Amino acid sequence: MGEPPPWLWDLPLINLYNTDVIGFMYDVPFVATPEVVVRRMLQLARVQPGEVVYDLGSGDGRIVIIAAKEFGARSYGVEIRKDLYEQSMARIKDMGLADRATIINASFYDVPLTDADVVTMYLLTSVNERLRPKLEKELRPATRVVTHDFEVPGWRPVVVEEVYEDWRSHKLYLYKIPGREIPLPGKPVTVEDRWLRQVAELIDGNRSLEEIAGKLGVPIRRVREAVEQLSKIGAVEEVKIIK
Ligand SMILES: C[S@@+](CC[C@H](N)C(=O)[O-])C[C@H]1O[C@@H](n2cnc3c(N)ncnc32)[C@H](O)[C@@H]1O
Known part of the structure; x- marks a missing residue:
């Protein structure tokens, strides 16, 4: 209208x-x-x-x-x-x-x-x-x-x-909203940044962004942003969405 x-x-x-x-x-x-x-x-x-x-x-x-x-x-x-x-x-x-x-x-x-x-x-x-x-x-x-x-x-x-x-x-x-976003590990890359390294260490192809956020005690948004950065350097291959 x-x-x-x-x-x-x-x-x-x-x-x-x-x-x-x-x-x-x-x-x-x-x-x-x-x-x-x-x-x-x-x-x-x-x-x-x-x-x-x-x-x-x-x-x-x-x-x-x-x-x-x-x-x-x-x-x-x-x-x-x-x-x-x-x-x-x-x-x-x-x-x-x-x-x-x-x-x-x-x-x-x-x-x-x-x-x-x-x-x-x-x-x-x-x-x-x-x-x-x-x-x-x-x-x-x-x-x-x-x-x-x-x-x-x-x-x-x-x-x-x-x-x-x-x-x-x-x-x-x-x-x-149901479903899981699962980051899949990419090629081995040395990550200098401590925060990115913490996130990268928890990416195993099974854990979802939500689970990683829970383990680190941060909002999912922060993990999502870190995963985006890790994707850019090839440390994350893709984020699989299972609805
Ligand atoms: C019940 S009031 C809620 C106001 C506020 N969210 C709150 O809880 O105090 C609903 C509001 O939705 C707005 N509204 C109605 N149809 C809309 C539409 N299609 N898009 C955006 N706003 C709409 C109305 O103008 C009204 O301000």
Whole structure:
């Protein structure tokens, strides 16, 4: 669906942020996740410093901001509404987070998610269902997806949790993209760098990136980056993906 006409934002006497007046025009209206619930979503996903987090339909940007400010993530929001995009981008700049947090003014169906470590969504079950093929195609094994109140039909959650906030409860679903990424050893190469050597020593053609990350106590992203460097010098032949 296209952009609403600009005059719609100026209509008097209607709080556009809290009604469905605008929301009905898109897939989902803007309703914010309470901050205490946002923190729990990011904790459930175990967001690590340096990881890439996407919030699909980012509203006022609170998930993006908290992920960057409190969890040290590189965070992206995707928001179709121009007013919310501008408002959240202004807040990010005011808070000095622009080097770590960004809002993309687009439809989440159109934004590639291939570099995500964590995806958060407070949408609707029907929208989650429509997004599912894209998520399955683009997200790498071991990527975590956390949804607020609405399930992804056909996926089995790893954790379902109820969080109470004031007068209402919020249901959180944590999913993990199945599959394993297994780096295969390449030709013997002397590696000077200590960190790269540590990773190279654990590459045996059986261990996945996730297992190596677990052994080294670092986010998968760091191991993936090391493996990319090892591939360039031939120490890793390829990364086999078993879904
Ligand atoms: C329920 S709100 C969630 C806001 C925020 N993620 C949070 O949890 O506080 C859903 C948001 O998705 C946005 N939205 C709806 N359809 C969209 C689409 N196709 N692409 C990007 N954003 C969309 C809405 O404008 C709204 O801001």
